[in-house]
Amino acid sequence: MHAIVIDDSSAMRMILRRIVSQFGFEVAEASNGREALEVLAASDTVPDVALVDWNMPEMNGLEFIQAVRADDRYSKLTLLMVTTESEQSQIVRALAAGAHEYLIKPFTPDAVAEKLELLGLTTAGV
């Protein structure tokens, strides 16, 4: 299984990489939406899941999600938004743009595990 973590904070990328790789994913990284699109285009395999921050320079998470959902190549890519944005209206915007699920920072590893299970990307072991 493959994942891509997209966040402009290297600390957050490191934390998410650690958590997600413990579930058996190979993890790629990008620091903004535009870079993420480049990583996707350059790769042979489409990742199973993208963990996407919202506020990033050059191309933010919402724009990235819109771009991915408009591109048939990435129709199988599951989009999990991971962000501090916690206003109801923001969550609605993200889901309307095509995010499959949404996780509000800060989060525990358990919370990530449960979102991935919800999305059918991991099986429940506990």
Place this chain on the structure above:
Amino acid sequence: MSVETMVSLPSDVEMIEIVTQVWASFLDDELLPVFADAAGSTGNRLVAWVSISGEWTGHLQVTTTPGGARDITAGMFQLEAAEVETGEVADAIGEIANMIGGTVKGMVGASAALSLPQVVLDASALISPDAHEVVQVRFQWRGEPIEVSLWERRDSNGGGQR
């Protein structure tokens, strides 16, 4: 535009809750709020902050000792304290400020923007002459002091209410 928009600033209790949740997620549950007046800060401090701008303007600041910052970094990145590098400290404390600031931003206004975190590694005090402190909470964590404060720009359009 002369309409005053009232925004809702977090109370002390809410700020304590926000910081506690960040700690519970990435560190541990040993963060203790302290309420006694500070004896006056001595020695170096590390300060990280993020600016919030929109209907309400100000910044969220996290202050701790170099030792506290090193322990936070070691905990977040699961390193031994001795292995921690300066760049990593800046990243870790900056991210703490970012997460607390992000949550506060959600409370003060939907259309606010959050800046990238700024970190000063070596300061005995940080003074913001054009802002005043509107929320301050203090903690003890593993014997180190942690202070989180919210500052409002003096000419902020929205007068904050608590």
Place this chain on the structure above:
Amino acid sequence: MSISVTDFNFVTDLVRRESAIVLQPGKEYLVEARLAPLAKAAGMAKVGDFVRQVSLERDRKQCWAIVEALTTNETSWFRDASVYEGFRTELLPKLKAARRMHQPLRIWSAAASTGQEAYSLAMMLIDELEPGRRYEIVGTDISGDVLEQARAGRYSQLEMNRGLPARHLVRFFQRRGVHWEVTPELRRDVTFRELNLAAPFIGLPRFDVIFMRNVLIYFDQETKRSILRRVRQVMASDGWLILGTAETTRGIDDEYELVRMAGLSAYRLHSGASLPTRRG
């Protein structure tokens, strides 16, 4: 991380033996996080050292504490997705067919705690039931404190992150400062009451489905027997009892029969058991 492969294997074997729950590889972080408080209470800084000591001494209480720490996840929404899925695809259609529209479906969440199970069931029913068909959910718990939170329907950001689909978050909750509260729509037909399962069930209606998950384990054999006997009296003759995935009525009460459905095992009364049918 301080736990070794041997430590992890000891823990997974223990958990599987005691609870039938399987910890997959990849859950080492979970073992580390959940057992850290136990290690600390035992005076050990490293979880690995704690596990090693327990594996040598095999102290019953410590073993059980480990199993509990790894298998209870009370604060999650829609805990055990396969149970909710099975309820939705297997039990609900049966109940809808067996009940007239004016008969509200009655559901008991018998270890309601802070209310996540009761409200999760309500979310599912709001989605699944036809307009005009009502439901009543009763959540009970021995602890008044946790019920306070359940009644308030107020949850922290961390609690909201636990297994709650985002579409349900935006539909059924409202932000209140640093917390979230259930909407009036979700709250409407859910009530909470204090109840000690070991004592008589006073004033409970007859239920169509009873969720009593991972709570019987806290009682001795005699009390389990008493509880299951009294549960039969508040269960519709064609009603269902759902226990925790590793629990069984076998050896405790023979009036129940196990039915395995897709993803869900549930108990109903033996067809031979004579009980009055539910009146309205």
